[in-house]
Amino acid sequence: MPTTDLKTTVIKIGGSTLGAEDTTLEDVAALQQAGERVVVVHGGGAMITDWLDKMQVPSEFVDGLRSTSAEALNVVVAVLRGVINAQLVAQLGARGARAVGLCGVDGGLVRAERYDPRLGYVGQITGVNGELLTDLLDAGVVPVIAPIGLEAPDQPLNINADTVAGEVARAISAKHLVFLTDVDGLMDASGAVIDRLDATRAEALRAAGTIAGGMIPKVEACFRATEGGGLAIMANGRTPGTLRRIVDGEQLGTRIEA
Template sequence: MSSDHHHGHNPADEARDLERANVLSEALPYMQQYDKRTIVVKYGGHAMGDEALGLEFARDIVLLKQSGIDPIVVHGGGPQIGAMLNRLGIKSEFSGGLRITDKATVEVVEMVLAGSINKNLVSLLNRAGGQAVGLCGKDGNLIVARKVEQKIHDPESNIEKILDLGFVGEPAKINPEILKTIIASDIIPVIAPVGVAPNGDTYNINADTAAGAIAGAMGATRLLLLTDVRGVLDKQGNLIEELTVDEAKALIKDGTISGGMIPKIETCIDAVEGGVEAVVIIDGRVRHSVLLELFTEHGAGTLITKKASA
């Protein structure tokens, strides 16, 4: 019996199919390298607002899970929080460019992060055939927070002042047991970066910082920070593909790394020093950037490690 009607003999289709098989075959050593290893992915920026990109991201994460990797997703949500504060008519005060998070604001932060954004992402992963569960830092005491002490230099008096940002926190302790339980059940955890203080107060935590702390506590092989830039660029604007912690610190000192990239790189340095094998800053606007980074030789973005790779 002929099965020609299933396939047909279109050379273009055959070439495409062969190309697909080749790509899968070449991914094998990478899949083996990351087998049963934890990869933390910080999802945010541009890709978040775009339904098609979101679904594609979800498929890529489910593919990681399917290939034996244990992905953990941590997400942010700055623009959505701002939009909801506007809708509710809650005015934010800023000091030194940083939002002061009062009681009313932190309630909205929690509502948006642990509510709509978290569940939307869980739903995308489930639609892509995964099994995802949403958590925030309060669940299982995952992220115990302490208040951030923000120092600012007052040029007038030449005195350093402590800036009170309200309910803005940083991870004081990560309790990863709940994540280990979820991962052992073959479920993908999706984490909103809201922490809880020992007295029960809710704290808004920067998503990059939360992802770095969780990656460290889980002994992750990789932390992938999805951003809206290609990675770390040198003075000429070329992508730097690999940096050691010491090189990264030097680039902050000499001004090559500046502005909003400084806290990102500091998060990377903290994560590597906290036990993550390597951190990668990748461009979330590039299609399949997570797969390109993990399953191809060239990767995408800037890799930051403790020491230079041999």
């Protein structure tokens, strides 16, 4: 049974928005200070690509997911857990939030297993320890999660951050799952942002190739998360105030409801 936590907002901060002149971290700190329960999951695709290039480790994408060799996995873990997670926790702390960084390995938070030989050390999620998160939330902490899973007994795996956010939201029955990315929402073939998306339309857009690349795991995660009754939103994290406005009930970006 999932742990019910209908007051929690899970926010996925896209690697694509990190370092942009936005207000996401201020908004997260303000939300926590206003008494909201907030979980942050972050990506880091662009920085990982950068470091893999610098270190001359080859990698390629298969259906929007990064195929990960043993060598690439070390870079993925180092960048996500070492660089980006520590930076985010420090920046949230500087803005007055009580944030604690962890990845899916910590406390067995995200259990996973390898599932596709083409992808190497990429995990699919088999379980999320929602209790660990609710304990942290009860203690007044903002958990900041790097998307690395644990394959029993001791193998870290690379997992798409959108997928982690979706499964985390589902495990704790979060009220809101907000994807902050570098576009205004999911766009149709003409480039117009889709306000509301249902499963039938998503299927058609996917078949037509309109939902592509990084949007594939995001849309899948939205539907996974909303099966439990919550609301998922994909919006532009680079626009100041986006998170605040969403939590205040404004209709921004693309919404997916069960």
